[in-house]
Amino acid sequence: MADVTLATELSTLFRFKDNQKQALKKLSLTTVDDLLRYIPFRYVPRGSLRAIGEIRAGEFATVEGKIGKLDYEKTWRKKMNIAKAELADDTGKLGLVWFHQPYVARILIDGELVRAHGKVSEKNGRLSISNPIFEKIDRLSFRNAKDASLIPVYPGVRGLSSRWFQFHLQKIFATLPKTAYEDQIPQAVRDKYHLPDLASTIRAIHFPKNEKEVEAAKKRLAFEEIFIIQLARMRERLELEEQSAIAVETDKRVLKAFLQQLPFTLTKTQTQILDSILSDISRPIPMARLLEGDVGSGKTIIAAASASLVAHAGYQITYMAPTEILARQHFETFIKFLGNSVGKIGLITSSEARVYPSKAFRGQSAHIPKSQVARWVESGEIKVLIGTHALLSEKIKFRNLAFIVVDEQHRFGVAQRRTLAKRSSKDHSQIPHFLSMTATPIPRTLALTIYGDLDLSVLDETPPGKAAIETQIFIKPKIRAWESIRKELEKGRQAFIVCPRINTDEDDETGRKKQKSVKDVFAEISKTIFPTFKSAMLHGKMTPREKDETMNKFRDHKIDILIATSLIEVGIDIPNATIMVVEGADRFGLAQLHQLRGRIGRGQHHSYFIAVTDSSSPKTADRLRALEHAANGFELAEQDLQLRGTGELTGKNQWGLSDIGMEALKNIKMVEAARTEARAILSEGRDLVLYPLLQEALARLGDSAFHFE
Numbered sequence: 001m002a003d004v005t006l007a008t009e010l011s012t013l014f015r016f017k018d019n020q021k022q023a024l025k026k027l028s029l030t031t032v033d034d035l036l037r038y039i040p041f042r043y044v045p046r047g048s049l050r051a052i053g054e055i056r057a058g059e060f061a062t063v064e065g066k067i068g069k070l071d072y073e074k075t076w077r078k079k080m081n082i083a084k085a086e087l088a089d090d091t092g093k094l095g096l097v098w099f100h101q102p103y104v105a106r107i108l109i110d111g112e113l114v115r116a117h118g119k120v121s122e123k124n125g126r127l128s129i130s131n132p133i134f135e136k137i138d139r140l141s142f143r144n145a146k147d148a149s150l151i152p153v154y155p156g157v158r159g160l161s162s163r164w165f166q167f168h169l170q171k172i173f174a175t176l177p178k179t180a181y182e183d184q185i186p187q188a189v190r191d192k193y194h195l196p197d198l199a200s201t202i203r204a205i206h207f208p209k210n211e212k213e214v215e216a217a218k219k220r221l222a223f224e225e226i227f228i229i230q231l232a233r234m235r236e237r238l239e240l241e242e243q244s245a246i247a248v249e250t251d252k253r254v255l256k257a258f259l260q261q262l263p264f265t266l267t268k269t270q271t272q273i274l275d276s277i278l279s280d281i282s283r284p285i286p287m288a289r290l291l292e293g294d295v296g297s298g299k300t301i302i303a304a305a306s307a308s309l310v311a312h313a314g315y316q317i318t319y320m321a322p323t324e325i326l327a328r329q330h331f332e333t334f335i336k337f338l339g340n341s342v343g344k345i346g347l348i349t350s351s352e353a354r355v356y357p358s359k360a361f362r363g364q365s366a367h368i369p370k371s372q373v374a375r376w377v378e379s380g381e382i383k384v385l386i387g388t389h390a391l392l393s394e395k396i397k398f399r400n401l402a403f404i405v406v407d408e409q410h411r412f413g414v415a416q417r418r419t420l421a422k423r424s425s426k427d428h429s430q431i432p433h434f435l436s437m438t439a440t441p442i443p444r445t446l447a448l449t450i451y452g453d454l455d456l457s458v459l460d461e462t463p464p465g466k467a468a469i470e471t472q473i474f475i476k477p478k479i480r481a482w483e484s485i486r487k488e489l490e491k492g493r494q495a496f497i498v499c500p501r502i503n504t505d506e507d508d509e510t511g512r513k514k515q516k517s518v519k520d521v522f523a524e525i526s527k528t529i530f531p532t533f534k535s536a537m538l539h540g541k542m543t544p545r546e547k548d549e550t551m552n553k554f555r556d557h558k559i560d561i562l563i564a565t566s567l568i569e570v571g572i573d574i575p576n577a578t579i580m581v582v583e584g585a586d587r588f589g590l591a592q593l594h595q596l597r598g599r600i601g602r603g604q605h606h607s608y609f610i611a612v613t614d615s616s617s618p619k620t621a622d623r624l625r626a627l628e629h630a631a632n633g634f635e636l637a638e639q640d641l642q643l644r645g646t647g648e649l650t651g652k653n654q655w656g657l658s659d660i661g662m663e664a665l666k667n668i669k670m671v672e673a674a675r676t677e678a679r680a681i682l683s684e685g686r687d688l689v690l691y692p693l694l695q696e697a698l699a700r701l702g703d704s705a706f707h708f709e
Contacts, residue, residue, distance in 0.1 A: 004175050006033035006182065014168060019159035026157060032172055036202050038165065039660055040152035043214060044117050044133065053091030057122035064115045064140050065089040072105035087116060095128030101161055113137050117151060133162055150208045169206050184693045185224055189677050195220040222664030226449055226671055228697050230678035233452030237288065238686050240453065243431040245286040246315060246402040250278050254312045258305050261337065269461040270298055276457060277306050280433065281403065287433035290451050292442055293459030294633045295598025299437045300330065303405045304337050311342035311383040315402035318420065319386045322408050324349040324544055325551050329573055331386045335365065338384065346373050348387040351544055355382065397423045406436045439598065441591045441633030445665040448675065460632060469601040471609045473624045478612045481581045482529055488579045489533055489560055493605065496580040497521060497563045498596055500587040502539045516583035522563045530561060538564040566592060568599055575603030585611035586620045590636045593627055
């Protein structure tokens with residue numbers, strides 16, 4: 001392992017089995033640097049050893065002894081690989097069992113000395129530890145000796161146990177020279193905030209002497225991640241401000257006519273945000289704004305009002321939605337409020353293309369070939385084009401696109417924005433104004449980090465007249481939930497039932513309970529509980545056509561009960577749906593539950609949101625009851641950040657941040673400090689020529705991460 005660097009690929013250092021290669025790929029662990037930044041999720045003390053005869057069920061214990069009765073078996077019922085052994089000292093014996101880790105039986109040998117740590121359980125009067133952390137030792141320690149070091153416990157996946165990570169990291173540390181650590185954070189910044197250097201940080205993460213070292217190392221890694229994201233976002237904003245945009249002349253008479261047709265009056269906050277947007281698009285600098293609004297707060301009307309002014313000024317608008325259902329819904333909304341005044345309005349998705357108005361049927365839209373939509377967009381005849389990611393097709397070229405609206409696009413990034421911008425006009429000389437919208441409640445620290453290149457508008461005022469939603473939390477017995485659904489169905493209303501999974505998962509070796517599944521609940525509801533009502537399923541494994549057909553039937557009240565995954569959390573608008581029951585509510589974040597709750601109360605009828613959980617944990621009950629009392633989604637997002645933990649609130653899959661980066665968002669001072677230092681670095685030169693390691697870090701970050709919502 002000579003000449004090892006951070007960039008060295010792990011495959012050149014170690015030989016892996018096929019399942020290990022797959023696991024490493026799943027975790028995106030390719031290089032030495034990737035592995036070094038794979039952070040333990042907890043630590044256990046090596047010291048305070050206990051005699052086996054002293055330990056009791058229910059406690060975590062560290063014991064030492066001699067391995068015996070080593071065995072391996074495969075259970076017939078669950079087809080689970082199990083390695084078993086007995087650990088003995090002069091005071092007693094303890095069973096050890098490893099689930100899904102058959103290789104343990106090959107690593108250990110009867111008669112070896114081992115130190116093991118884990119939670120003690122008891123069955124039939126016999127004590128044992130399941131999936132213990134273990135290490136081979138040369139001799140037994142003095143019992144109760146004070147060893148200050150900690151054992152790291154890594155998040156394992158099938159094929160890579162915590163012990164596997166310990167073993168391979170020890171090998172890397174033995175050969176990687178300290179000079180190989182290239183520190184991206186400038187020395188002056190480290191000194192200012194008392195941050196350890198990278199070499200000390202990585203050592204402390206994997207081989208800590210105490211908790212204080214661990215906390216200092218995590219603080220440094222979190223600061224680094226937030227700092228680099230802030231650099232990227234601020235630099236993007238500076239680049240954008242150097243571009244040219246169409247300065248749209250807004251006509252107050254057009255705005256007045258648009259507002260007069262609405263069946264309601266804009267709230268004070270809606271008016272202020274609309275004024276900010278109109279001010280932005282009237283300037284020759286591209287607008288870059290995020291409109292964050294609670295569920296049902298009226299974001300779409302603000303976008304439609306802005307689009308009306310842009311269209312009347314002679315320019316084009318495009319509106320991108322995440323699903324075909326939502327795109328079609330926005331198409332109908334724009335027809336309702338803009339259809340008779342701006343010219344043609346188009347819709348394009350992967351499965352269809354439509355245009356309004358229809359030549360054949362007055363007041364209706366018509367199916368047309370996608371090629372015709374493309375021709376009318378390029379000629380400028382279609383003023384407003386609404387769609388899904390089909391809008392990014394190379395065949396779609398605009399004549400004079402001035403305004404882009406993106407709704408709930410969790411992966412719509414800078415690269416896609418540039419793609420649309422390049423097709424905005426024939427000479428590509430001007431960048432369209434950009435408005436991103438989300439109903440996902442975002443904690444302030446997350447917004448400051450992820451959206452550092454966008455101006456932020458927060459729509460936190462709910463329009464008057466919205467139907468009341470009563471929230472109830474049911475612990476374990478759910479017959480009351482079914483009774484509540486029956487009452488609403490008998491009134492002629494409709495119901496949602498939401499489940500965490502599509503299929504039931506098996507109980508795992510830790511005893512975790514099965515998650516409620518769409519398919520099982522559908523079978524129970526349709527055959528046993530509500531056989532006289534029409535039920536249907538909606539989930540991500542269905543084809544787009546199947547999803548559309550199901551939603552159309554539900555919208556037309558041909559379906560009474562829709563059993564779905566969280567797929568319905570965005571953009572479903574069924575005014576007659578007045579009750580939602582969420583099974584396994586403890587499996588969802590508060591912000592996500594709030595999003596789901598926003599699918600009811602869309603009409604004039606009193607509505608009911610019922611969160612059902614099998615968990616009897618007081619912590620779970622307290623967290624779910626926050627739904628009953630929080631004034632809005634923003635308040636819930638902040639509570640989720642503090643109560644549930646950042647990895648579960650949003651996590652890497654949604655935001656692109658690591659768990660340690662998400663944890664840093666609890667610290668507003670750290671986020672603001674990272675912003676301050678990023679701004680100071682960029683003031684010395686946007687090209688970062690004085691900071692080559694930061695240049696490389698931003699290049700690795702790339703365009704695809706972190707935008708938008």
